[in-house]
Amino acid sequence: MIEIPAGFAQGTIERQGEQGQEWVASLPSVVDELLDRWNCEIAEQVGHGGVGIIVPVRSADGASAVLKVSFPHPGNAHEPDAFAAWRGRGAVLLLERDDARFAMLLEQAGEGTLAELDDVDEAVAVAGRLVRRLAVRAPAGLPRLRDRAEGWQEDLRKDAARLARPLPRRVVQAAAATLRELGCDQPDTLVHGDLHFGNVLRAEREPWLAIDPKGYVGDPAYDAITLLRSRFEDLLAADDLEAAVLRRLAIFADAAEIDRERVQRWAQARAVMAAHWGREHGDPAWLIRLTDGLAELLT
Numbered sequence: 001m002i003e004i005p006a007g008f009a010q011g012t013i014e015r016q017g018e019q020g021q022e023w024v025a026s027l028p029s030v031v032d033e034l035l036d037r038w039n040c041e042i043a044e045q046v047g048h049g050g051v052g053i054i055v056p057v058r059s060a061d062g063a064s065a066v067l068k069v070s071f072p073h074p075g076n077a078h079e080p081d082a083f084a085a086w087r088g089r090g091a092v093l094l095l096e097r098d099d100a101r102f103a104m105l106l107e108q109a110g111e112g113t114l115a116e117l118d119d120v121d122e123a124v125a126v127a128g129r130l131v132r133r134l135a136v137r138a139p140a141g142l143p144r145l146r147d148r149a150e151g152w153q154e155d156l157r158k159d160a161a162r163l164a165r166p167l168p169r170r171v172v173q174a175a176a177a178t179l180r181e182l183g184c185d186q187p188d189t190l191v192h193g194d195l196h197f198g199n200v201l202r203a204e205r206e207p208w209l210a211i212d213p214k215g216y217v218g219d220p221a222y223d224a225i226t227l228l229r230s231r232f233e234d235l236l237a238a239d240d241l242e243a244a245v246l247r248r249l250a251i252f253a254d255a256a257e258i259d260r261e262r263v264q265r266w267a268q269a270r271a272v273m274a275a276h277w278g279r280e281h282g283d284p285a286w287l288i289r290l291t292d293g294l295a296e297l298l299t
Contacts (some may be wrong), residue, residue, distance in 0.1 A: 001028035007048075012071060030103070040067065042055060043058040054068055064108040067105055077099075082142075085136060085139050090208075117197075127197070130195065131195065131220050135190065135191075142217045145218030145219070149179050149184045157176070163276060167276075174265075189217065194212060194214050220258055221253075224253075224270075225267045225270040228245060228271070245298070246264070249263050268299055272295045
């Protein structure tokens with residue numbers, strides 16, 4: 001049986017309580033069952049992400065793959081649906097799935113991520129080109145972002161009234177206008193939902209492949225904010241923060257073939273939402289300040 005990484009087990013139990021403890025305890029037998037069913041054997045040490053374990057495996061024909069088992073949560077439910085829709089186009093291939101166990105057998109990508117590129121502009125451009133390739137027509141049954149737009153607007157209004165150190169009113173109003181005007185009118189396009197630099201891996205079949213999608217349906221511009229929140233240190237080191245932010249968004253928009261204004265408006269709205277979320281959930285003060293700054297300069 002596999003050994004569950006101690007830090008992952010502890011973090012899961014702290015977040016999920018008794019349910020997390022029971023799930024962690026079940027993982028070794030679940031992995032053994034899946035390895036047997038999919039005719040694989042463990043090839044390397046077990047790793048993990050934030051919500052799941054990653055088991056490098058080798059199939060009976062000698063091919064390398066990855067077994068991923070995630071904590072059962074609605075936010076993880078549509079990951080295999082996204083991979084199935086892409087069929088390896090810009091993302092790792094889905095080889096097998098067990099939805100009841102939140103488990104997948106996936107193509108193994110290479111070593112390294114976009115976060116390791118020295119040229120941040122190139123990293124942003126790569127992410128933009130991936131967004132363009134991943135923007136396929138979404139299958140039925142995936143969560144539509146347009147269905148959440150009215151709730152987001154209501155949350156903005158309530159949060160602005162009750163949270164400490166609120167953002168300027170004009171900043172919140174601009175975000176609300178974007179959600180009202182763009183949020184309810186979105187295409188039926190598959191959206192990754194969390195395309196930060198760490199979720200894009202080097203590969204051989206294609207130069208770069210996406211992992212860990214949320215499987216949303218909506219506007220591809222929705223993902224722009226994650227590229228501003230990746231490699232924050234590069235933005236902070238810039239002589240002109242506003243120019244650096246706008247440059248990064250422009251590179252992304254052009255590579256993804258999305259209207260620049262639409263990208264900027266979505267980034268501003270999501271920065272406001274992130275700033276409110278950070279206040280509510282105890283983000284570090286420096287991160288709240290930076291997210292506030294992004295929200296204001298994009299207004």
